[in-house]
Amino acid sequence: GENVEQHPSTLSVQEGDSAVIKCTYSDSASNYFPWYKQELGKRPQLIIDIRSNVGEKKDQRIAVTLNKTAKHFSLHITETQPEDSAVYFCAASIRIQGAQKLVFGQGTRLTINP
Amino acid sequence: DSGVTQTPKHLITATGQRVTLRCSPRSGDLSVYWYQQSLDQGLQFLIQYYNGEERAKGNILERFSAQQFPDLHSELNLSSLELGDSALYFCASRGTGSYGYTFGSGTRLTVV
Numbered sequence: 001g002e003n004v005e006q007h008p009s010t011l012s013v014q015e016g017d018s019a020v021i022k023c024t025y026s027d028s029a030s031n032y033f034p035w036y037k038q039e040l041g042k043r044p045q046l047i048i049d050i051r052s053n054v055g056e057k058k059d060q061r062i063a064v065t066l067n068k069t070a071k072h073f074s075l076h077i078t079e080t081q082p083e084d085s086a087v088y089f090c091a092a093s094i095r096i097q098g099a100q101k102l103v104f105g106q107g108t109r110l111t112i113n114p
Numbered sequence: 115d116s117g118v119t120q121t122p123k124h125l126i127t128a129t130g131q132r133v134t135l136r137c138s139p140r141s142g143d144l145s146v147y148w149y150q151q152s153l154d155q156g157l158q159f160l161i162q163y164y165n166g167e168e169r170a171k172g173n174i175l176e177r178f179s180a181q182q183f184p185d186l187h188s189e190l191n192l193s194s195l196e197l198g199d200s201a202l203y204f205c206a207s208r209g210t211g212s213y214g215y216t217f218g219s220g221t222r223l224t225v226v
Contacts, residue, residue, distance in 0.1 A: 032213040043116065043204065043217040044157070051213075089157065093213060099162055099169035101147065102215060106156040 002027055002094050006105025014113050019080055021108045023090035024072040032093035033066060033073045034102070039086045047088075048075070077110075085112045117141065118207050120218035128226055132193040135221045139186055139207030145169075146188040147215060148180060151202040163188055195225045 003026040013019050025033075034049035050057045050064045050073065057064050061080075066073040073092075077084055087109050091102040117140035127133055139146050148160040159172035163182035174180075177195075182188040192199060202222050206215040 034214055036217075041222075043219045045116075045217070046214050049214060097170045099164065100213075101159060101162055101170055101172075103159070104149075104157040 002096065002103045004090060004092050004103050004105045006090050006108060008108060009106065010109045010111070012111045012113060013080055015080055015082060017080055019075075019077045019084070019110055019112075021075045021088055021090070021110070022072060023074070023092075023105050024070075025092040025103075026071070027092065027094045027103075028071065030071075030092040030094055032102075033064070034091050035062075035064060035075050036089045036091065036104075037086045038089065038107075044089060080112045082112050082114055085110060116216050116218060118205060118216050118218035120203075120205050120221050122221060123219065124222050124224075126224045126226060127195060129195055129197060131195050131225075132191065133195065133223065135190040135192070135203050135205075135223075137188045137190070137205030137207075137218055139188070139205075140209070140216055143207035143209045143216075144186065145208040145210075146182055146186070147206045147208070148174075148188070148190050149204045149206065151204060151220075152198075153201070157204065160190070192223070197225050199223065200225045 006023045031052040036044035037047045038044040063076045087107045090105040119138040144165040149157040160174040162170040180190045202220045204220045206217045
């Protein structure tokens with residue numbers, strides 16, 4: 001089946017603290033897991049992604065971890081700043097009808113409190 | 115600018131009408147995906163085209179249809195519009211051999 005669950009739906013943290021968003025997926029054949037950031041009224045933008053052959057990837061204050069056995073992956077943002085406030089979507093790639101597509105989680109609204 | 119162009123940016127129309135949303139993918143990208151995002155909701159997959167052919171369908175209503183033209187631009191046609199069709203409609207493109215999607219800025223459709 002194709003399903004991506006994302007938690008929490010809302011997250012509020014103090015500026016400077018860390019934020020963690022978690023996703024689980026159902027298709028064991030999924031091999032690509034991107035994270036998108038969407039600011040209000042704007043397009044989703046890719047911020048980091050990970051392939052199934054690695055367990056962790058880091059880019060400055062952002063990191064993603066993947067546990068293929070448990071079928072879950074997480075986004076970690078350290079030293080949060082006000083500009084990190086946005087909706088974050090995880091996604092997992094699946095193949096359906098011979099075509100590759102991304103299935104998105106329902107999103108997490110992250111608010112950074114100054 | 116992401117390289118994916120969507121027009122128009124905003125559209126206001128009445129119930130029962132028909133509209134066409136247009137998407138031009140990034141140069142060289144053969145795959146085009148359409149997603150619907152209702153207020154405070156996630157991204158719902160509608161349909162995918164690859165090099166002019168339909169490749170996958172998601173939760174697309176029968177009142178909706180799409181196509182991809184030889185120049186690779188795509189159009190999403192929405193007919194017999196209902197209030198519940200009000201949403202942001204995003205197009206995304208993907209290059210061959212690439213996994214990541216690049217989204218356009220979206221078309222905000224308001225049905226009144």
